[in-house]
Amino acid sequence: MSTTTQPLLEVKGLKKHFPIHGxxxxxxxxxxxxxxxxxxxxxxxxxxxxxxxxxxxKSTVGKAVLRLYPITAGEVRLDGNRIxxxxxxxxxxxxxxxxxxxxxxxxxxxxxxKLRDIIAEPIINFGLxxxxxxxxxxxxxxxxVRLPRDAMYRYPHEFSGxxxxxxxxxxxxxxxxxxxxxxxxxSALDVSVKAQIVNLLxxxxxxxxxxxxxxxxxLAIVEHLTHRVAVMYLGKIVELADRTTLFGTPHHPYTRALxxxxxxxxxxxxxxxxxxxxxxxxxxxxxxxxxxxTRCPFVFDRCKVEEPVLRDVGLGRMSACHLDVVPDTVPNxxxxxxxxx
Amino acid sequence: xxxxxxxxxxxxxxxxxDGVVRAVEGVSFHIDAxxxxxxxxxxxxxKSVTAMSIxxxxxTPPGKIAGKILFQGRDLLELTEPEMQAIxxxxxxxxxxxxxxxxxxxxxxGRQIGETVMLHEGLSAKDAEQRAIExxxxxxxxxxxxxxxxxxxxxxxxxxxxxxxxxxxxxSPQLLVADEPTTALDVTIQAQILExxxxxxxxxxxxxMLITHDxxxxxxxxxxxxxMYAGRKVEEGSVEDIFLHPLHPYTRGLMGAMPKxxxxxxxxxxxKLTEIEGQVPSLRKPIIGCAFAGRCPEVTDVCRRMAPxxxxxxxxxxxxxxxxxxxxxxx
Amino acid sequence: MSTTTLPTDGFxxxxxxxxxxxxxxxRSRLGMFIHRHPTIAVGGFMVIMFILMAIFAPxxxxxxPTALAPAKRTRAPSEIYWFGTDMLGRDVYSRVxxxxxxxxxxxxxxxxxxxxxxxxIGLISGFIRSVDAVxxxxxxxxxxxxxxxxxxxxxxxxxxxxxxVIIAITIADVPRVSRLVRGVVxxxxxxxxxxxxxxxxxxxxxxxxxxxxxxxxxxxxxLATFLCASAMIAEATLSxxxxxxxxxxxxxxxxMAEGRALWQVKPYIVFFPALFLSxxxxxVNLLGxxxxxxxxxxxAKRI
Numbered sequence: 015m016s017t018t019t020q021p022l023l024e025v026k027g028l029k030k031h032f033p034i035h036g037x038x039x040x041x042x043x044x045x046x047x048x049x050x051x052x053x054x055x056x057x058x059x060x061x062x063x064x065x066x067x068x069x070x071x072k073s074t075v076g077k078a079v080l081r082l083y084p085i086t087a088g089e090v091r092l093d094g095n096r097i098x099x100x101x102x103x104x105x106x107x108x109x110x111x112x113x114x115x116x117x118x119x120x121x122x123x124x125x126x127x128k129l130r131d132i133i134a135e136p137i138i139n140f141g142l143x144x145x146x147x148x149x150x151x152x153x154x155x156x157x158x159v160r161l162p163r164d165a166m167y168r169y170p171h172e173f174s175g176x177x178x179x180x181x182x183x184x185x186x187x188x189x190x191x192x193x194x195x196x197x198x199x200x201s202a203l204d205v206s207v208k209a210q211i212v213n214l215l216x217x218x219x220x221x222x223x224x225x226x227x228x229x230x231x232x233l234a235i236v237e238h239l240t241h242r243v244a245v246m247y248l249g250k251i252v253e254l255a256d257r258t259t260l261f262g263t264p265h266h267p268y269t270r271a272l273x274x275x276x277x278x279x280x281x282x283x284x285x286x287x288x289x290x291x292x293x294x295x296x297x298x299x300x301x302x303x304x305x306x307x308t309r310c311p312f313v314f315d316r317c318k319v320e321e322p323v324l325r326d327v328g329l330g331r332m333s334a335c336h337l338d339v340v341p342d343t344v345p346n347x348x349x350x351x352x353x354x355x
Numbered sequence: 356x357x358x359x360x361x362x363x364x365x366x367x368x369x370x371x372x373d374g375v376v377r378a379v380e381g382v383s384f385h386i387d388a389x390x391x392x393x394x395x396x397x398x399x400x401x402k403s404v405t406a407m408s409i410x411x412x413x414x415t416p417p418g419k420i421a422g423k424i425l426f427q428g429r430d431l432l433e434l435t436e437p438e439m440q441a442i443x444x445x446x447x448x449x450x451x452x453x454x455x456x457x458x459x460x461x462x463x464x465g466r467q468i469g470e471t472v473m474l475h476e477g478l479s480a481k482d483a484e485q486r487a488i489e490x491x492x493x494x495x496x497x498x499x500x501x502x503x504x505x506x507x508x509x510x511x512x513x514x515x516x517x518x519x520x521x522x523x524x525x526x527s528p529q530l531l532v533a534d535e536p537t538t539a540l541d542v543t544i545q546a547q548i549l550e551x552x553x554x555x556x557x558x559x560x561x562x563x564m565l566i567t568h569d570x571x572x573x574x575x576x577x578x579x580x581x582x583m584y585a586g587r588k589v590e591e592g593s594v595e596d597i598f599l600h601p602l603h604p605y606t607r608g609l610m611g612a613m614p615k616x617x618x619x620x621x622x623x624x625x626x627k628l629t630e631i632e633g634q635v636p637s638l639r640k641p642i643i644g645c646a647f648a649g650r651c652p653e654v655t656d657v658c659r660r661m662a663p664x665x666x667x668x669x670x671x672x673x674x675x676x677x678x679x680x681x682x683x684x685x686x
Numbered sequence: 687m688s689t690t691t692l693p694t695d696g697f698x699x700x701x702x703x704x705x706x707x708x709x710x711x712x713r714s715r716l717g718m719f720i721h722r723h724p725t726i727a728v729g730g731f732m733v734i735m736f737i738l739m740a741i742f743a744p745x746x747x748x749x750x751p752t753a754l755a756p757a758k759r760t761r762a763p764s765e766i767y768w769f770g771t772d773m774l775g776r777d778v779y780s781r782v783x784x785x786x787x788x789x790x791x792x793x794x795x796x797x798x799x800x801x802x803x804x805x806x807i808g809l810i811s812g813f814i815r816s817v818d819a820v821x822x823x824x825x826x827x828x829x830x831x832x833x834x835x836x837x838x839x840x841x842x843x844x845x846x847x848x849x850x851v852i853i854a855i856t857i858a859d860v861p862r863v864s865r866l867v868r869g870v871v872x873x874x875x876x877x878x879x880x881x882x883x884x885x886x887x888x889x890x891x892x893x894x895x896x897x898x899x900x901x902x903x904x905x906x907x908x909l910a911t912f913l914c915a916s917a918m919i920a921e922a923t924l925s926x927x928x929x930x931x932x933x934x935x936x937x938x939x940x941x942m943a944e945g946r947a948l949w950q951v952k953p954y955i956v957f958f959p960a961l962f963l964s965x966x967x968x969x970v971n972l973l974g975x976x977x978x979x980x981x982x983x984x985x986a987k988r989i
Contacts, residue, residue, distance in 0.1 A: 067541035067542065067543060067544075068541055174634050174635075176634070177634075204397035204398055204568065205397060205568065205570075205609055205612050205613055206397060206608060206609065206612045206630070206631035207397075207634075208612070208614075209611075209612035209614075209628035209629060209630050209631070210630045210631075210632075212614070212628055213627050213628055213630060216627070231541065231542065232614075233542070233616060234613075234614035234615060234616045234618075235614045237614065237616060237617075237618055237619050238614045238618060238626060238628060257619050258619045258620060261616070261617060261619050261620060262619070262620050271543060272542060272543060273616065274546075275542045275543045275545065275546035276542055276571065276616050277545075277546075277549070277569065277571025277572050277574065277575045278571055278574060278575070278615075278616065279570040279571045279573070279574045279598065279610070279613050279615065280574055280598060280615075281574040281575075281594040281595055281598050281599075282595070282598075282599070283574075287546060287550075289543075289546055289547055289550055290543045290546075290547070291547075293511040293513055293514070293544070294541070
C-alpha cells in the first residue's frame with residue numbers, strides 16, 4: 015500500500031441517531047444512539063470487517079454509508095470525494111461504484127422479477143448496456159457467481175437460499191462496482207452453503223480487485239476472509255486491527271470476551287472463557303464513560319467517568335481502553351470443563 | 356438398564372398438496388439417563404421434526420409418525436393425549452429457539468413457571484410462586500422476587516431464554532429437549548446460557564437432547580452426537596469420534612466447511628473453506644440410493660443405486676456409508 | 687424390518703421402509719386447483735355464471751322487464767310467470783334476470799374505480815410524507831361517516847342515475863383502498879429488495895413502478911372483491927329507500943322497493959330479488975375469501 019493512494023472509502027466521525035417519538039402528541043422523547051462517532055477507512059482491494067453483537071450499530075454503518083437514510087453527523091468519502099452531503103440525485107452516479115448484499119436472500123430479491131431483470135436493473139440504471147449486449151452481460155455475471163446462464167429466465171423462488179445469495183452478489187457486481195457492502199451476507203445460510211458463498215466472495219475479490227465492507231457477527235467467518243477488523247460495541251469502535259493481530263493478540267477486554275465466547279468445534283480443547291455478565295445496555299441511554307464499563311471484568315473508577323478514545327496501544331492495534339496492558343486472565347473465572355469428561 | 360429414551364425407526368411424514376414430505380425417515384438412537392446427546396444437521400435435515408415427534412407436538416394430520424419412541428419403557432406414540440400431557444412438561448420438557456414467541460406475552464413470568472408446577476404437582480398458587488422464584492434464582496436471574504412479577508417483553512433475549520429454561524426445569528424432568536436454544540442469541544449471551552446449561556446439568560441431572568446446527572456448541576456440550584442429513588441418521592458416535600475420526604463424507608464435509616477461530620494464526624494468507632457442492636435433495640420424492648450421493652466427493656455407482664445400512668463400524672460408532680471401512684483405514 | 691434379497695456385492699443395503707402416508711393422488715391441473723383453492727373455484731364459478739346470466743339475459747326465456755300488463759297484476763309464480771308478476775303486471779323473473787346487469791355493473795364499476803383511485807392516493811401518501819399527513823386525515827374523515835349515510839347524502843345532492851350511484855359508493859370506498867395501499871407501501875419500502883434497488887441507483891418512479899406497484903396488486907384485488915360485494919348491497923339499499931337508481935331501471939333494489947308494500951301478501955316479489963342478491967354477494971365474497979387465503983397471510987390480515 016503506497017502512501018500516494020488514498021483509501022477507497024473513508025468514514026470520519028460518523029453518527030446516526032434515530033429519533034424516538036412518543037407521548038400523546040408524538041413529540042420526540044429521545045434518540046437511539048445507533049452509531050455514535052466512528053471513523054475508519056478501507057483501501058482498494060481490501061476487506062474490512064465490522065463485527066459486534068446485535069444492536070451495536072454495525073448494520074446502521076453500512077446503510078449510512080450507502081445513504082439509505084440521512085446521516086446525523088460525520089463525513090463519508092468515496093475516493094476522496096465527500097458523499098455524505100450530496101443530494102440523492104447527485105449521489106446517484108456514484109452508486110455505480112458501491113453496491114450492497116443483504117442478509118436475507120428471500121426478501122432481498124423482488125419475487126415478481128425474473129433473474130435477468132433483477133441483475134440487469136443496475137446495468138440499465140447507469141446506461142451500461144442494452145439489447146443483446148445486456149443479455150450477454152447478465153450471462154457473464156451468472157457465470158461469475160457460478161449459476162447456469164439459463165437461470166436468467168427464472169424467478170427467485172425457484173432457487174435455494176445459497177443460490178439466491180449468488181443472485182444478489184451478481185446484482186451487486188452488475189454495474190462494475192468497486193465497493194461491496196456485505197450486510198450479514200452469509201449469516202442466514204447453512205454451514206455447507208455458507209462456505210460456498212464465503213469462498214465465492216474471496217475469489218471474486220481476487221479476480222476483480224473488489225473492496226469489501228463485511229458486516230457480520232460471526233467472528234470465525236470474518237477471520238477467514240478479512241484483512242482488517244473493527245470491533246463495535248454500542249455504536250462505537252472499541253478495537254481496530256489487522257486480522258492476525260486482532261485474532262492472535264487482541265487488546266480490548268470486549269474483543270477478548272467476544273473471541274472467548276465463540277464455541278470451538280473441537281472437544282479436546284479446554285480454555286479459559288471470559289463470560290460477560292449481564293446484557294448489552296440500551297443504545298437509548300448508553301452508560302457514561304466507557305460504554306463497556308458495566309460488563310467489563312477489568313473495570314476501575316476512571317472507566318465510569320471518562321470515555322476512552324481509540325488510540326494506538328502497540329502491535330498495530332487501535333483500542334479504546336484506558337488500560338495499556340490488559341491482564342491475560344480474569345480472576346475467578348472457571349476453565350470450561352471438557353464436555354465429555 | 357434400558358436407556359431413558361429409545362427412538363426406533365422413527366418416520367415422520369407430512370401429507371402436503373405437493374406430495375408426501377418425508378421429513379424423518381427411519382431414525383433410531385437412544386439417550387441414557389443424565390447424558391447429553393446432540394442432534395446436528397443443516398436446516399431441513401429433520402432434527403427439529405425428530406424433537407417435535409418425541410414431544411408428540413406434530414399436527415396429525417397433515418403429519419403422521421411411525422416407529423417407536425420408548426420413554427422409560429413406554430411407547431409415547433401409543434399414549435392418549437391426556438397421558439402425553441401428563442408427561443410433557445413434567446418428565447420431558449422442551450426449550451425452544453425463540454423465547455419471545457414461546458412465552459405468553461400477557462402472563463407474568465411467575466404465572467407461566469407456576470402454572471406448570473400447579474398442573475403437575477398440584478401446588479397452591481402461593482407455593483407455585485415460591486417455586487418460580489426458586490427457579491429464577493437457579494437460572495441466575497438477578498432480583499428474582501421482582502422479576503417473577505414481570506412480563507416477557509420487559510426481559511432481554513438472554514433473560515427470556517433463562518426463563519424458558521427455568522420453566523422447563525420447574526418439575527425436575529428426566530429429559531430436556533433443547534431445540535436450538537442459543538441460535539437466536541448473541542455470542543456473549545450464548546456463552547452465558549451454555550455455561551448455565553452445563554452448570555444445571557450437574558445439579559439437576561436431567562438428560563439433554565440438544566438440537567443444533569452449530570458444531571462448536573456440540574463440541575462444548577455433548578457426550579454423544581447424532582448427525583442427520585435429509586431426514587436420515589448418517590452417523591452417530593461419541594463427540595471425540597465424530598470430531599476427530601468422522602467416517603461419513605457428510606460429517607467430514609461439515610467439519611471442513613465450519614470456519615474455525617484461530618485459522619489466521621496457523622496459516623498465512625486467506626484460507627479456503629471446504630465446500631460441500633450442490634444442494635440438499637428434495638424430501639418430496641423417495642430418495643433412491645444414498646441420500647448424500649448427489650453431493651458426495653467419493654460417490655460411486657453403488658451409492659447411487661443402493662442406500663447404505665447404518666452399521667456399527669467401531670465400538671459405539673455408527674455410520675451409514677458403503678465406504679466407511681476405507682475412511683477408517685485412512686484415519 | 688425386512689431386508690431385500692437382491693444381489694448386494696458385499697455392500698449392506700438399508701432396510702426398506704414402508705410408506706407412512708398414502709401417495710398423493712394424481713390430479714389434472716384443474717383438479718389440483720379445485721383441491722387447493724375450493725373457495726376460489728366455487729366462488730369464481732358462481733360469479734362467472736352470474737356474469738353469463740347478465741350478458742345472455744335476453745336468451746333466458748325473459749320478456750321485456752319493463753313491459754306493463756295491468757291485466758296480469760300480482761300473479762303468483764307459475765309455469766308461465768316463474769317468479770310471478772308485480773303490481774304493474776311486469777314479469778318478476780325477467781326483472782330479476784335483467785336486474786343482475788345493474789347490480790354487477792355497479793359492483794364491478796365501484797370495485798374498479800375505488801381500486802384505481804385508492805391505489806393512486808395510497809401510493810402518493812406512502813411515498814410523500816407531507817401529502818400523507820393531509821390526505822390521510824381527509825380519508826379518516828370520510829371513513830368516520832357511515833358509508834351508506836355518505837352515499838345517501840351524495841345522492842340527495844344529485845339526480846338519481848346509475849352513474850351517480852357508482853360515484854357515491856366509490857367516494858365512500860376509496861379511503862379503504864388508499865389506507866390499505868399506504869400500509870402496504872410503507873411495508874414494502876422497508877423491504878431489502880427496495881433498499882437494494884435504491885442502492886443500485888434506481889430512480890424513484892422506476893422503484894414505484896417495478897418494485898412497489900406490482901406487489902400491491904394482490905391485496906388490492908382481494909379488497910376490491912369485497913368492495914364489489916358491498917357495493918351491490920349498497921346499491922340495493924339505496925334503491926330500496928328510493929335514493930338509488932331511477933325507479934324505471936329494474937335493479938334488485940328497485941324491485942324489492944316496489945314489492946315492499948305487498949310483501950305480506952305477495953312475498954315472492956321481494957323474495958326472488960333478495961335471494962339473487964344474497965347468492966351473488968355470497969359468491970363474490972367466497973371468491974374474495976379464497977383469494978385472500980391463497981395470498982400472503984401477512985397481507986391478508988390487513989383486510
